[in-house]
Amino acid sequence: MVTLSEVAKRAHVTAATVSNVLRNREKVRPETADRVLKAIADLGYRPNLNARALAEGRSSTLALMLSNIANPFYPEFVSAAERAARKAGYFLMVCNTDDDAEVGRAYLNQIAGTLADGVLVMNTDIKFNELCASATHSAPILLAMWEHPETPPALPCIAVDFAHAGALAARHLLELGHREIGLLIGDGCGGLQDARSNGFRAVMREAGIEADAAAVLQIRDSIDAGYAACMQLMASRPHLTAIFATNDLLAIGAAQALITLGRAVPNDVSVIGITDIQLAHQVHPALTTVAIQTPAVAQLSIESLIRLIQTPEQQPSMVLGPPPQLIVRASTGPRRMN
Amino acid sequence: MVTLSEVAKRAHVTAATVSNVLRNREKVRPETADRVLKAIADLGYRPNLNARALAEGRSSTLALMLSNIANPFYPEFVSAAERAARKAGYFLMVCNTDDDAEVGRAYLNQIAGTLADGVLVMNTDIKFNELCASATHSAPILLAMWEHPETPPALPCIAVDFAHAGALAARHLLELGHREIGLLIGDGCGGLQDARSNGFRAVMREAGIEADAAAVLQIRDSIDAGYAACMQLMASRPHLTAIFATNDLLAIGAAQALITLGRAVPNDVSVIGITDIQLAHQVHPALTTVAIQTPAVAQLSIESLIRLIQTPEQQPSMVLGPPPQLIVRASTGPRRMN
Numbered sequence: 147m148v149t150l151s152e153v154a155k156r157a158h159v160t161a162a163t164v165s166n167v168l169r170n171r172e173k174v175r176p177e178t179a180d181r182v183l184k185a186i187a188d189l190g191y192r193p194n195l196n197a198r199a200l201a202e203g204r205s206s207t208l209a210l211m212l213s214n215i216a217n218p219f220y221p222e223f224v225s226a227a228e229r230a231a232r233k234a235g236y237f238l239m240v241c242n243t244d245d246d247a248e249v250g251r252a253y254l255n256q257i258a259g260t261l262a263d264g265v266l267v268m269n270t271d272i273k274f275n276e277l278c279a280s281a282t283h284s285a286p287i288l289l290a291m292w293e294h295p296e297t298p299p300a301l302p303c304i305a306v307d308f309a310h311a312g313a314l315a316a317r318h319l320l321e322l323g324h325r326e327i328g329l330l331i332g333d334g335c336g337g338l339q340d341a342r343s344n345g346f347r348a349v350m351r352e353a354g355i356e357a358d359a360a361a362v363l364q365i366r367d368s369i370d371a372g373y374a375a376c377m378q379l380m381a382s383r384p385h386l387t388a389i390f391a392t393n394d395l396l397a398i399g400a401a402q403a404l405i406t407l408g409r410a411v412p413n414d415v416s417v418i419g420i421t422d423i424q425l426a427h428q429v430h431p432a433l434t435t436v437a438i439q440t441p442a443v444a445q446l447s448i449e450s451l452i453r454l455i456q457t458p459e460q461q462p463s464m465v466l467g468p469p470p471q472l473i474v475r476a477s478t479g480p481r482r483m484n
Numbered sequence: 485m486v487t488l489s490e491v492a493k494r495a496h497v498t499a500a501t502v503s504n505v506l507r508n509r510e511k512v513r514p515e516t517a518d519r520v521l522k523a524i525a526d527l528g529y530r531p532n533l534n535a536r537a538l539a540e541g542r543s544s545t546l547a548l549m550l551s552n553i554a555n556p557f558y559p560e561f562v563s564a565a566e567r568a569a570r571k572a573g574y575f576l577m578v579c580n581t582d583d584d585a586e587v588g589r590a591y592l593n594q595i596a597g598t599l600a601d602g603v604l605v606m607n608t609d610i611k612f613n614e615l616c617a618s619a620t621h622s623a624p625i626l627l628a629m630w631e632h633p634e635t636p637p638a639l640p641c642i643a644v645d646f647a648h649a650g651a652l653a654a655r656h657l658l659e660l661g662h663r664e665i666g667l668l669i670g671d672g673c674g675g676l677q678d679a680r681s682n683g684f685r686a687v688m689r690e691a692g693i694e695a696d697a698a699a700v701l702q703i704r705d706s707i708d709a710g711y712a713a714c715m716q717l718m719a720s721r722p723h724l725t726a727i728f729a730t731n732d733l734l735a736i737g738a739a740q741a742l743i744t745l746g747r748a749v750p751n752d753v754s755v756i757g758i759t760d761i762q763l764a765h766q767v768h769p770a771l772t773t774v775a776i777q778t779p780a781v782a783q784l785s786i787e788s789l790i791r792l793i794q795t796p797e798q799q800p801s802m803v804l805g806p807p808p809q810l811i812v813r814a815s816t817g818p819r820r821m822n
Contacts, residue, residue: 190617207599215559215566215578216762225554228580232587237594239577240553242566249570256575261545261599279528369766402768424554425763428707430740 150191157185207237208451209262211253213269215242217334217367217395218423219440220268223290226444227266234452236263247272254280264455266290266447269337277301286454290447293341298464302454304447311420311436311470312345315390318434318472320353323481324388324416328379329357330396334367339392342420346390361386365396372399373406380407380415387415387481394419394426394435401433401477412479422473431476443467488529495523545575546789547600549591551607553580555672555705555733556761557778558606561628564782565604572790574601585610596622602793604628604785607675615639624792628785631679636802640792642785649758649774649808650683653728656772656810658691661819662726662754666717667695668734672705677730680758684728699724703734710737711744718745718753725753725819732757732764732773739771739815750817760811769814781805 154161159182166173167182174182185191208231212220224240231238239262243250250272257265264286267277278300281287289303298305319327329346332339347357361383365371372395380386380403389404391397397419401411409415411431419426422437450465492499497520504511505520512520523529546569550558562578569576577600581588588610596603602624605615616638619625627641636643657665667684670677685695699721703709710733718724718741727742729735735757739749747753749769757764760775788803 207594209577214563215553216563218556218559221553221556221559224578224580225552225582228553228582232582237579237591239547239579239599240562241575241577242562244563244566244570253575256545261577369763373766399766402766406768425707428711428737428740429767430744 153182153185153189153191156189157182206235207239207262208264208266208448209239209241209253209257210266211241211243211250211268211270213243213245213250214334215240218425219393219421222423222440223268223444226441227448230445230448231452234448236448236452238448243270251276264288264451266451286451286458288447288451288454291443292464293339295464295466302450302462303464304443304450304467305464306438306443306467307469308339308341308420308438309345309348311438312342312347312390312392313349314436314470314472315418315420316346316349318418318474318478319388319390319416320349322388322416322478325355325481326383326386327355327357327361327388327390328376328383328386329362330372330375330379330389330391330400331362331364332367332392332396333364334393338364339420342392358383367393367395369395369399369402372396373403374399376400376403377407380404380409388478389415389417391417391419394421394423394433397433397435397477398425398429401429401431411477414482416478416481418478420470426473427475434475434478435473436470437473438470439468491520491523491527491529494527495520544573545577545600546602546604546786547577547579547591547595548604549579549581549588549606549608551581551583551588552672553578556763557731557759560761560778561606561782564779565786568783568786569790572786574786574790576786581608589614592618596625602626602789604789624789624796626785626789626792629781630802631677633802633804640788640800641802642781642788642805643802644776644781644805645807646677646679646758646776647683647686649776650680650685650728650730651687652774652808652810653756653758654684654687654691656756656812656816657726657728657754658687660726660754660816663693663819664721664724665693665695665699665726665728666714666721666724667700668710668713668717668727668729668738669700669702670705670730670734671702672731676702680730696721705731705733707733707737707740710734711741712737714738714741715745718742718747726816727753727755729755729757732759732761732771735771735773735815736763736767739767739769749815752820754816754819756816758808764811765813772813772816773811774808775811776808777806 150161150164154164164182167179228238241253250270266288268290289301292303292305293308295305331343363375365375389400397417401417404411404415419435422435426433426435488499488502492502502520505517566576579591588608596618604626606628627639630641630643631646633643669681701713703713727738735755739755742749742753757773760773764771764773
């Protein structure tokens with residue numbers, strides 16, 4: 147790697163002059179500056195950004211720490227976050243903690259305040275007091291996709307009203323006449339998706355319907371898990387006319403299980419999810435779901451993190467993301483009359 | 485952020501002593517070292533890694549630059565690469581260039597040799613001479629998933645024999661009796677997947693079968709594009725009994741189009757892809773495909789990049805990844821006899 151000294155030597159100037167040319171051109175005579183710039187070009191010298199970041203106290207880099215990049219929701223969030231960061235002049239590094247709190251802690255120690263100016267944390271297993279300590283001593287930390295707006299965490303966050311998402315799903319199924327409904331509750335990265343299922347159940351309860359305990363399964367977030375759980379559910383509760391899943395992966399797996407069992411979707415059984423990942427409109431039948439507007443939430447998260455870095459005193463502790471929206475596609479229909 | 489000076493002040497020592505405690509403990513008397521460590525703990529001081537990386541000439545961080553994180557192949561590669569990096573004591577930062585060569589160039593300038601010790605580049609649109617210049621002047625660059633082992637690039641790479649993958653798919657369809665086959669050739673991140681289709685066509689040609697020009701479509705890598713292309717193909721060539729797609733996303737979209745058209749998969753039409761992404765076994769019918777063994781290739785890529793950083797002179801310019809393997813699932817079957 148070419149050093150500043152080599153550039154200085156080739157341009158017959160001191161290292162300080164090269165540094166001046168790079169940082170503050172008016173201090174250097176134009177002929178000298180030209181000679182330095184030519185030496186930089188000839189040698190392919192690249193200013194050391196670590197050194198520059200140290201000197202300026204900033205690195206123009208944000209980090210996004212997430213628990214499981216293999217879950218398709220995260221890449222969609224990453225794409226939108228990366229675009230928003232770039233638009234604001236920041237780079238975005240993604241760190242995948244692989245659902246392991248130890249790994250998350252190690253990344254945080256490595257990047258916060260050193261490689262990155264701020265960290266966006268999604269669905270971590272790291273305890274809040276550790277995150278708070280890190281945010282106090284190193285770089286700002288923002289939690290993205292906080293699922294419980296009614297109980298703000300001790301750190302700044304972008305919250306999404308997931309209970310409302312569950313409520314929208316419940317109202318949709320009720321309007322279609324469904325009463326016997328199976329619940330698949332995701333228990334994946336970041337814990338049980340209970341805000342979603344509680345929102346769903348609250349609306350059902352208002353309509354006089356209590357969930358049948360045997361028709362509720364808590365499972366990991368994946369298509370495979372949704373498939374297996376739906377098989378199990380339909381074996382014990384064949385009269386169910388609808389399945390509500392707290393995320394799209396589970397719902398997609400459930401729809402495939404129903405098709406395998408020879409139950410038409412939605413004519414025999416309706417299926418609805420939450421999130422609206424890309425796959426939701428790509429499967430057949432296309433999935434009815436409640437969109438949490440991932441790109442908008444990602445953009446809001448990046449913008450808030452940058453504000454937190456630039457003007458920490460002005461930042462509200464919790465910002466509520468755009469409201470979830472029902473997206474009706476082909477996987478839900480009126481309850482079949484026997 | 486707590487500084488080294490504040491630690492020194494609290495421990496009643498000089499900054500140099502704090503630095504000695506952090507780097508080379510035997511130079512400092514045990515009582516003094518204890519006092520410094522206590523001050524570090526009390527203040528929550530974290531050694532500035534930029535400074536340490538500068539001092540040691542290394543940052544223990546690798547970067548992975550990829551073109552489109554929204555394509556499910558990449559998150560699977562990232563997961564495996566991250567695990568391999570961590571096992572070897574390196575962090576992995578992921579940079580998503582969003583299919584934009586300008587963005588890739590900016591990331592490379594930002595990270596190579598400064599934030600990262602080495603860069604793994606996948607399917608870039610950046611020209612080779614630029615990558616070579618960057619590799620010469622800053623940090624080692626390794627190309628992952630090089631599709632043309634017969635023509636090694638000017639940079640170190642991990643190659644995968646994609647022509648062989650195409651040949652395996654062709655042999656499988658021939659053995660099942662298929663003769664009228666449609667080709668969907670991906671033209672996504674990193675350009676046309678022609679090694680795969682050429683390998684397929686070479687085997688077909690040996691069997692005396694030339695591809696019907698109208699039954700070959702070049703399309704972007706996505707489920708949606710595969711769906712639309714298969715609809716178009718079956719409208720103009722209803723006699724096709726099999727579809728070969730150069731990647732799984734296209735194949736999954738094609739299978740869904742066939743089901744929508746009322747053509748049974750595989751009884752009426754067989755479908756085969758290449759890659760073996762997770763989704764391939766999760767869709768119904770599960771997809772027959774040629775596995776390129778993504779986790780093994782990711783691991784090999786990380787290990788080779790680390791060797792390139794540590795012992796640049798010993799690194800062979802091209803390493804061939806494990807051979808592709810046919811995975812027979814439910815989407816292919818014998819040609820239907822009319």
